[in-house]
């Protein structure tokens with residue numbers, strides 16, 4: 001049994017620099033200039049799962065992302081880890097997409113790949129954290145979906161047994177290929193790329209497909225194809241702001257404890 | 268009154284018991300229904316629906332019931348199709364689901380099948396005038412400080428949102444209240460069973476954070492100052508639980524299930540202590556309802572102080588050991 005696997009990945013700002021990202025109240029856009037970007041950490045588990053499945057069953061792995069030209073950095077990283085093909089869906093018309101418009105673009109890209117047995121996603125992206133693209137992609141493609149998979153096994157003839165996390169336990173789920181899955185970080189420990197992998201990756205071609213190449217109606221993608229949009233930004237008013245103490249630690253702490261007692265926070 | 272344009276909530280069940288996170292949606296749903304001159308209804312998909320009275324008792328006037336013994340466990344394919352068909356038939360204007368693992372899957376699937384707009388992890392919802400009607404405004408934490416973002420779905424209907432669990436309160440229960448049940452037949456052979464849940468395995472859940480009276484929560488500043496031990500000691504002294512912000516979790520210093528915020532837990536203890544956290548709205552959303560919030564940070568302009576009843580501006584390395592000592596003495600004096 002050979003498996004044709006697709007892994008959906010995303011480039012995100014480095015979480016250690018999240019506090020540098022600012023929303024501009026005037027233009028209502030996000031300013032992330034100069035902020036380093038990385039491969040979304042949850043996606044590393046999806047890539048790792050694909051690599052392990054390929055080692056076991058043979059087949060091909062294609063990494064797909066929708067993103068700006070700079071996202072070619074993570075497509076190269078995917079090559080370094082061992083995928084066979086990296087495809088970046090890239091077009092200014094994709095900008096401003098919500099999750100549905102993103103899922104649509106990914107679906108159209110994936111449909112061009114011929115037969116696909118398994119599509120793997122991370123549970124969420126660190127910057128948006130909606131976790132919506134995987135399930136929406138599955139519905140658009142008409143593939144069955146299992147979310148939050150923390151353990152999986154593929155048996156002969158493509159039967160899949162999985163454990164999917166829920167509150168206070170998990171569900172044992174059975175399915176058959178083709179499938180879309182989102183995998184949690186419990187499922188595996190992602191490998192690091194090898195030096196040779198990194199070197200070879202720079203030689204590999206990152207396929208870049210735009211809306212024309214994909215034959216997508218621009219009205220279906222990007223901001224145009226998104227049912228939702230940002231309508232405004234406001235500052236949350238918080239009435240709490242209380243006393244602020246500063247100075248000699250001993251004295252400040254004594255005052256703080258007194259105040260906490262007055263507030264009945266200490267018993 | 269016509270069924271069109273209702274406000275719907277998904278009443279998630281587990282072995283026929285309604286999840287508390289779904290009950291939390293009821294008050295908000297009713298409020299929106301009033302503002303939109305509409306009414307609230309719940310959608311229940313399950314094995315029998317033998318306990319749907321609970322929904323009436325918490326104030327839901329109407330329940331759409333879809334039941335079959337094969338639907339006791341969450342079945343992603345069948346639930347998505349059943350829910351979407353209901354949407355096509357009755358055309359609600361708003362659908363709310365909680366941010367449970369299953370809500371976070373069902374909502375996007377239904378949105379994709381119906382073409383609805385969907386916003387994740389909302390912390391508030393309200394209504395604004397829009398053109399010649401009204402529109403649902405969905406509020407999510409934004410980047411930088413206390414900025415919040417408003418998201419709308421101008422054209423497509425329904426307007427869907429997942430609502431962060433733990434943000435809204437459970438309404439009063441009125442035993443004996445009743446309401447309208449709208450049953451819709453379920454035909455299993457029309458549904459998609461390519462993926463099937465076969466068994467639910469219960470696991471012990473660590474609820475120490477939700478139940479804690481006192482929470483000591485570390486931010487990234489704790490790592491830099493090297494005061495993780497003092498943080499632990501402080502929690503022990505106050506018989507409290509330890510929690511952290513996302514950077515501390517990512518650094519492996521705090522367990523994943525001890526993370527506070529929009530992607531983690533929502534808590535409201537008697538005393539919440541934040542140490543070395545800047546106060547991003549993604550984080551503060553998770554504990555705003557605490558009785559007393561006390562923070563320490565070296566940056567006098569840190570946003571965390573905006574949400575604190577009491578703050579200390581100072582270096583944790585110097586302040587925290589003194590705090591631990593003094594509190595130990597205080598607690599001992601209290602016996």
Ligand SMILES: Cc1cc2nc3c(=O)[nH]c(=O)nc-3n(C[C@H](O)[C@H](O)[C@H](O)COP(=O)(O)OP(=O)(O)OC[C@H]3O[C@@H](n4cnc5c(N)ncnc54)[C@H](O)[C@@H]3O)c2cc1C
Nearest residue numbers: 486487488492512513528529530531543544545549565583
């Ligand atoms: C979609 C999304 C969801 C998110 N969900 C969550 C979530 O659920 N929970 C969460 O926590 N975050 C979440 N985040 C991340 C969030 O935006 C912030 O990046 C994060 O909360 C910052 O954590 P922090 O305050 O610990 O770190 P920082 O912002 O780096 O703040 C560190 C603080 O420590 C102080 N400090 C440093 N050294 C010292 C010292 N020696 N003494 C005293 N003070 C010191 C600094 O002054 C600073 O205020 C999310 C982000 C996104 C985009």
